[in-house]
Amino acid sequence: MRTRTGVVASMLAAVALAVAGCSAGAGTGTDTPTQTPTKHAVTGTVTVFAAASLTKTFTQLGADFEKANPGSTVSFSFGGSSDLVTQLGAGAPADVFASADQKNMDKAVSAGVVSGEPVDFATNVLAIAVPPGNPAHVTGWKDLAKPDLKVVVCAPQVPCGAATATVESKTGVTLKPVSQESAVTDVLGKVSSGEADAGIVYATDVKGAGKSVDSVPFPEAKDVVNTYPIAEIKQGQNFTGGAAFIAYVTGPAGRKALEAAGFGKP
Amino acid sequence: MTPRRAPASTGIPGWVLVVAALGALFVLLPVVAMVTRVDWTHFVALITSPSSVDALLLSLRTSVAATAGCLVLGIPMAVVLARVPFRGRGLVRAIVLLPLVLPPVVGGIALLALYGRRGLLDGALPIAFSTPAVVIAQTFVALPFLVLSLEGALRTTGQRYEAVAATLGARPSAVLFRVTLPLVTPAIVSGSILSFARALGEFGATLTFAGSLQGTTRTLPLEIYLQRETDPDTAVALSLVLIAVAIAVVAVAHGAGEPLRRRPRPGTAPRGASRPAAGATP
Numbered sequence: 203m204r205t206r207t208g209v210v211a212s213m214l215a216a217v218a219l220a221v222a223g224c225s226a227g228a229g230t231g232t233d234t235p236t237q238t239p240t241k242h243a244v245t246g247t248v249t250v251f252a253a254a255s256l257t258k259t260f261t262q263l264g265a266d267f268e269k270a271n272p273g274s275t276v277s278f279s280f281g282g283s284s285d286l287v288t289q290l291g292a293g294a295p296a297d298v299f300a301s302a303d304q305k306n307m308d309k310a311v312s313a314g315v316v317s318g319e320p321v322d323f324a325t326n327v328l329a330i331a332v333p334p335g336n337p338a339h340v341t342g343w344k345d346l347a348k349p350d351l352k353v354v355v356c357a358p359q360v361p362c363g364a365a366t367a368t369v370e371s372k373t374g375v376t377l378k379p380v381s382q383e384s385a386v387t388d389v390l391g392k393v394s395s396g397e398a399d400a401g402i403v404y405a406t407d408v409k410g411a412g413k414s415v416d417s418v419p420f421p422e423a424k425d426v427v428n429t430y431p432i433a434e435i436k437q438g439q440n441f442t443g444g445a446a447f448i449a450y451v452t453g454p455a456g457r458k459a460l461e462a463a464g465f466g467k468p
Numbered sequence: 469m470t471p472r473r474a475p476a477s478t479g480i481p482g483w484v485l486v487v488a489a490l491g492a493l494f495v496l497l498p499v500v501a502m503v504t505r506v507d508w509t510h511f512v513a514l515i516t517s518p519s520s521v522d523a524l525l526l527s528l529r530t531s532v533a534a535t536a537g538c539l540v541l542g543i544p545m546a547v548v549l550a551r552v553p554f555r556g557r558g559l560v561r562a563i564v565l566l567p568l569v570l571p572p573v574v575g576g577i578a579l580l581a582l583y584g585r586r587g588l589l590d591g592a593l594p595i596a597f598s599t600p601a602v603v604i605a606q607t608f609v610a611l612p613f614l615v616l617s618l619e620g621a622l623r624t625t626g627q628r629y630e631a632v633a634a635t636l637g638a639r640p641s642a643v644l645f646r647v648t649l650p651l652v653t654p655a656i657v658s659g660s661i662l663s664f665a666r667a668l669g670e671f672g673a674t675l676t677f678a679g680s681l682q683g684t685t686r687t688l689p690l691e692i693y694l695q696r697e698t699d700p701d702t703a704v705a706l707s708l709v710l711i712a713v714a715i716a717v718v719a720v721a722h723g724a725g726e727p728l729r730r731r732p733r734p735g736t737a738p739r740g741a742s743r744p745a746a747g748a749t750p
Binding site for chain 1: 580584585586596597675676679680681682685686690693694695696697698699700
């Protein structure tokens with residue numbers, strides 16, 4: 203008994219330290235409880251459906267949110283935005299939906315599952331990812347039209363591919379991709395494995411991939427911005443929690459985490 | 469067939485029949501549910517779009533090639549596993565069956581690790597993003613089906629006729645082609661069907677290893693996966709096409725294999741004995 207109490211006590215101490223470390227790291231300079239932007243205490247489970255590209259950032263934000271709101275739990279389902287909309291339309295229980303593009307949020311709105319007005323909370327631009335060391339010596343966007351270069355992009359049906367097509371038409375550069383993938387992660391995989399000489403992904407993907415890919419300057423991408431909207435879901439079980447999580451994501455803590463991951467301001 | 473079979477005479481407990489029926493429904497109902505979602509008014513237009521047709525033709529082409537690859541590699545593998553006693557045979561068999569239990573994505577990663585530009589072969593085979601890469605991925609995942617069904621059949625038929633043929637002076641190759649393989653033709657047919665079906669449905673390894681480009685590497689499952697993003701109607705319509713192709717293949721092959729299957733399957737010596745001898749004479 204005694205030893206167990208000791209263990210629990212030291213675990214609590216460790217957790218307390220971790221919390222202290224995190225809130226110091228969050229750099230807001232305030233104590234954890236006062237970070238909560240809501241008037242009422244948030245409890246229970248907040249279920250968040252979020253685009254796959256938000257996985258890392260939102261997982262971290264969810265942990266921080268739980269610490270800021272003792273008694274609350276954030277449960278995530280990450281996936282392709284269109285998949286998530288389909289699931290929401292089929293009645294999947296969620297409190298919050300964060301989409302990787304406007305189009306899928308519009309779909310959710312017209313499906314009648316969104317409550318209130320979606321809020322834009324982040325932006326993302328395209329980036330040219332190359333294998334580490336840039337073995338094919340890709341210098342930039344115009345370079346990608348070279349016929350002997352193996353370029354992998356997203357299919358035009360998915361958001362990153364649609365954005366790529368927009369950059370193509372804006373710049374008049376036509377790519378001859380060797381593969382049009384269904385997901386941006388598949389593009390990244392082909393680049394990091396060295397199969398492709400270059401791939402068009404999001405800036406956040408390059409950042410998140412760390413040392414497994416490099417990137418080359420891509421100023422042409424600046425005009426094609428992908429906006430991430432977030433909204434509450436009608437069939438949600440935890441309205442207060444959902445609103446609090448959205449406030450947290452759009453607030454200073456969320457802003458900081460998103461920026462650290464390479465997302466731009468909305 | 470079914471109405472003729474009276475449950476009372478089978479000696480099988482009634483509850484087994486009930487659970488079996490539930491099992492059949494478990495498989496059938498999702499497919500039926502999907503069929504109800506088909507947009508019949510636009511069905512033909514959806515499945516005859518250039519991207520759909522390209523995907524279907526590519527799938528059929530690559531699956532046939534993969535099945536051929538399975539036959540070429542798999543028949544000798546099954547013969548060795550069934551007939552040649554050697555140390556570590558169990559281990560080899562486990563390795564052969566590996567693609568069966570591996571998640572296809574893992575298979576794709578493994579193929580990439582060997583054939584990829586930075587793979588063990590150092591990019592000696594420049595097949596990335598090409599149709600041969602699709603065939604390799606499909607053959608990889610489909611091979612165990614052929615080996616498994618053929619090895620089992622070879623074991624059950626036994627070696628008596630082979631021994632007789634050998635004592636009559638037939639060379640090993642002649643024994644293989646005129647006795648061993650004719651005896652297991654039904655298993656070769658059914659193994660090929662399974663392999664073809666597996667190749668047709670291959671998704672994960674292809675996606676990881678070969679990429680996705682219309683007409684080159686985007687097979688029907690990849691096309692369905694992509695269309696689902698924007699056009700669920702097309703995805704459902706193409707899914708139905710895939711099911712129809714699968715059913716057609718199984719039905720045709722089953723019909724072709726039926727007379728053959730009848731012979732050795734009963735397993736009893738007299739029936740199985742007369743046939744192979746007849747099959748071996750011509």
